[in-house]
Amino acid sequence: MRIAVIGTGYVGLVTGTCLAESGNDVVCVDNNVQKIAILQEGRLPIYEPGLLELVQRNQREGRLHFTTDLSAAVQEAQLIFVAVGTPPTPEGAADLSAVFSVVDAVAQALRGVSPPPTSPRILVIKSTVPVGTNARISARLQELGCAHLLEVASNPEFLKEGAAIEDFMKPDRVVVGVRRPEVAEVLRELYAPFLRTDRPFLVMSPESAEMTKYAANAMLATKISFINEMANLCDRLGADIHDVRRGIGHDQRIGFQFLFPGPGYGGSCFPKDVGAVIAMGRQVGCPMRLMEAVDAVNHAQKQILFRKISAHYRGQLAGLTIAIWGLSFKPRTDDIREAPSLVLIEALLREQVHLRVHDPEAMHNVRALYGDRLYYARNPYDAVQGADALVIVTEWAEFRHPDFALIRQLMKGHVIFDGRNIYEPRQMANWGFTYYGIGRGLPLDLPPSESEDPK
Ligand SMILES: NC(=O)c1ccc[n+]([C@@H]2O[C@H](COP(=O)([O-])OP(=O)(O)OC[C@H]3O[C@@H](n4cnc5c(N)ncnc54)[C@H](O)[C@@H]3O)[C@@H](O)[C@H]2O)c1
Numbered sequence: 474m475r476i477a478v479i480g481t482g483y484v485g486l487v488t489g490t491c492l493a494e495s496g497n498d499v500v501c502v503d504n505n506v507q508k509i510a511i512l513q514e515g516r517l518p519i520y521e522p523g524l525l526e527l528v529q530r531n532q533r534e535g536r537l538h539f540t541t542d543l544s545a546a547v548q549e550a551q552l553i554f555v556a557v558g559t560p561p562t563p564e565g566a567a568d569l570s571a572v573f574s575v576v577d578a579v580a581q582a583l584r585g586v587s588p589p590p591t592s593p594r595i596l597v598i599k600s601t602v603p604v605g606t607n608a609r610i611s612a613r614l615q616e617l618g619c620a621h622l623l624e625v626a627s628n629p630e631f632l633k634e635g636a637a638i639e640d641f642m643k644p645d646r647v648v649v650g651v652r653r654p655e656v657a658e659v660l661r662e663l664y665a666p667f668l669r670t671d672r673p674f675l676v677m678s679p680e681s682a683e684m685t686k687y688a689a690n691a692m693l694a695t696k697i698s699f700i701n702e703m704a705n706l707c708d709r710l711g712a713d714i715h716d717v718r719r720g721i722g723h724d725q726r727i728g729f730q731f732l733f734p735g736p737g738y739g740g741s742c743f744p745k746d747v748g749a750v751i752a753m754g755r756q757v758g759c760p761m762r763l764m765e766a767v768d769a770v771n772h773a774q775k776q777i778l779f780r781k782i783s784a785h786y787r788g789q790l791a792g793l794t795i796a797i798w799g800l801s802f803k804p805r806t807d808d809i810r811e812a813p814s815l816v817l818i819e820a821l822l823r824e825q826v827h828l829r830v831h832d833p834e835a836m837h838n839v840r841a842l843y844g845d846r847l848y849y850a851r852n853p854y855d856a857v858q859g860a861d862a863l864v865i866v867t868e869w870a871e872f873r874h875p876d877f878a879l880i881r882q883l884m885k886g887h888v889i890f891d892g893r894n895i896y897e898p899r900q901m902a903n904w905g906f907t908y909y910g911i912g913r914g915l916p917l918d919l920p921p922s923e924s925e926d927p928k
């Protein structure tokens with residue numbers, strides 16, 4: 474099939490590349506000239522494992538193209554995917570301006586073009602959009618006199634950054650929201666190569682498809698805030714969340730996934746989508762109390778590492794040198810959107826702490842924000858040189874088994890704050906470190922949490 478993907482970010486680029494990989498003829502469009510120039514040269518504007526090889530191969534074999542010319546791209550396409558950003562407004566709702574500007578541009582490009590003889594062109598909304606947006610897009614096309622040229626379908630994306638190709642190629646399910654079954658059949662054919670026999674292709678209304686996406690992220694965010702709250706209670710009561718997690722995870726009704734405590738969830742999706750669910754509820758007079766709590770717990774959790782550091786040093790932080798390992802919001806990505814590391818960096822800089830940071834992929838993005846206010850270490854060992862403490866914020870695989878003898882030798886102080894529980898408290902004690910994890914039952918004299926401002 475001939476496909477245009479508009480918006481060549483994490484989702485659009487992965488979608489376009491994977492669809493080219495399954496034999497389609499794909500053109501990816503973006504209005505960011507620099508991004509498209511990088512892609513045309515066979516390089517990537519983002520880091521996503523395995524993506525570069527796939528992009529280069531499909532480009533070489535002539536199935537994958539990049540352009541800023543939306544008009545030319547959509548005129549040739551049978552399927553037009555919209556994968557532009559839907560960032561939060563100041564009120565927490567989804568900002569749909571990029572989506573509607575693309576809808577208008579597509580309508581403009583197709584005006585005067587005849588409908589394809591066999592099947593209709595389909596405008597597939599992959600961006601995460603509030604319930605009712607697909608209907609609003611159909612109404613807009615009607616208004617522009619283009620409704621006969623385009624069918625609208627919702628097809629939310631569930632990929633995770635860092636595992637995006639695997640998630641796209643082997644999805645747990647594909648969800649499509651359509652008004653007419655014929656439209657779903659075109660998408661079923663498109664996705665057939667990725668759906669092994671046991672992976673469902675779920676057809677529903679556009680409203681239900683839009684809601685499914687938010688409900689999935691809301692559930693996952695809830696699990697994380699739940700375990701973070703339990704971990705904080707473990708810290709106060711002397712229980713170990715590591716054992717508790719195993720104790721509950723074996724109950725098949727609960728399971729193990731997305732129950733790792735940490736410094737709060739980040740990324741471009743959970744914080745924004747929980748906010749959008751709250752905003753949708755507000756708009757229709759249905760208060761989303763659980764989501765409000767999930768969000769508040771997460772805001773507070775993003776302060777947990779700073780609170781532990783501050784409690785350990787009894788508030789005397791000025792002049793300390795602290796090493797931070799991990800800046801991206803999760804491993805295997807260079808994305809720092811809503812990353813817990815940024816909240817910690819802000820708080821420590823405010824206290825005049827010297828920071829030596831290291832991340833395998835995200836350093837350039839943090840440097841763009843902080844310039845020379847931080848020391849960007851060449852590797853994890855360079856980061857801990859002369860440091861009073863080491864903080865693990867992101868659980869990159871390369872941080873899991875470091876040379877602790879060397880670290881001890883390089884550091885000035887011997888304190889580790891492990892925001893991801895990647896080390897064993899007993900082992901750390903054996904190496905001579907004072908060790909704080911999240912919920913490992915090693916209480917610190919933290920001030921009561923009622924006193925903290927959840928925002
Ligand atoms: N990042 C994820 O893991 C993920 C997963 C599932 C769903 N989503 C959803 O997918 C959507 C895209 O997310 P993302 O992370 O890929 O965003 P992104 O910011 O990485 O990419 C969006 C791209 O759209 C481009 N763009 C914006 N306006 C445009 C226009 N008018 N014409 C052409 N290009 C335009 C931007 O330049 C950018 O390259 C969002 O709605 C998000 O919620 C994201």
Ligand SMILES: O=c1ccn([C@@H]2O[C@H](COP(=O)(O)OP(=O)(O)O[C@H]3O[C@H](CO)[C@@H](O)[C@H](O)[C@H]3O)[C@@H](O)[C@H]2O)c(=O)[nH]1
Nearest residue numbers: 630631632633634697731732733735738739740742802803
């Ligand atoms: O047990 C866990 C799991 C995750 N996280 C944190 O949660 C955040 C999000 O992680 P993850 O979900 O792995 O990454 P995303 O790329 O944000 O993916 C989420 O958001 C996407 C955008 O909507 C969806 O498509 C995915 O299904 C959904 O997992 C990160 O800060 C993680 O550190 C935890 O703290 N504990």
